[in-house]
Amino acid sequence: MTIEQLFGNDTSNVSEDHFEKVFGTLHEGVHEGAANECEVVASGPVGMTVEVRTGTFVTGGVFARVSAQDVLVIGVADALNPRIDRIVCRRDNATNQVTVYVLAGVAAGARAPGPLERNRSDHAAGAALR
Numbered sequence: 001m002t003i004e005q006l007f008g009n010d011t012s013n014v015s016e017d018h019f020e021k022v023f024g025t026l027h028e029g030v031h032e033g034a035a036n037e038c039e040v041v042a043s044g045p046v047g048m049t050v051e052v053r054t055g056t057f058v059t060g061g062v063f064a065r066v067s068a069q070d071v072l073v074i075g076v077a078d079a080l081n082p083r084i085d086r087i088v089c090r091r092d093n094a095t096n097q098v099t100v101y102v103l104a105g106v107a108a109g110a111r112a113p114g115p116l117e118r119n120r121s122d123h124a125a126g127a128a129l130r
Contacts (some may be wrong), residue, residue, distance in 0.1 A: 011066035
């Protein structure tokens with residue numbers, strides 16, 4: 001049996017690949033019990049905005065933290081058909097950046113949330129919606 005110690009001691013050599021192997025085994029999305037769990041709440045009666053509160057999440061094998069709450073703008077709604085928008089944690093493999101953003105749903109008579117992209121360049125996971 002061969003055991004590879006990825007990190008956790010003073011002599012370990014931690015690489016991005018090691019972290020992806022470890023955090024890729026954790027559940028995708030927001031971690032419960034960490035800070036405010038990336039809670040999403042309406043931020044104002046005027047305009048369509050939401051606040052994303054502090055917390056941690058994993059997406060595409062990357063562990064990330066929302067260290068300060070931020071406001072996201074929800075796009076203008078269709079006049080006739082409703083839609084379901086998602087607040088999404090996304091890893092862009094090309095830039096190696098992690099973001100939280102609004103993924104607009106499709107306005108239609110039968111509402112459905114926008115699809116999460118998981119391909120070679122993007123990996124998205126749904127954030128907590130309350």
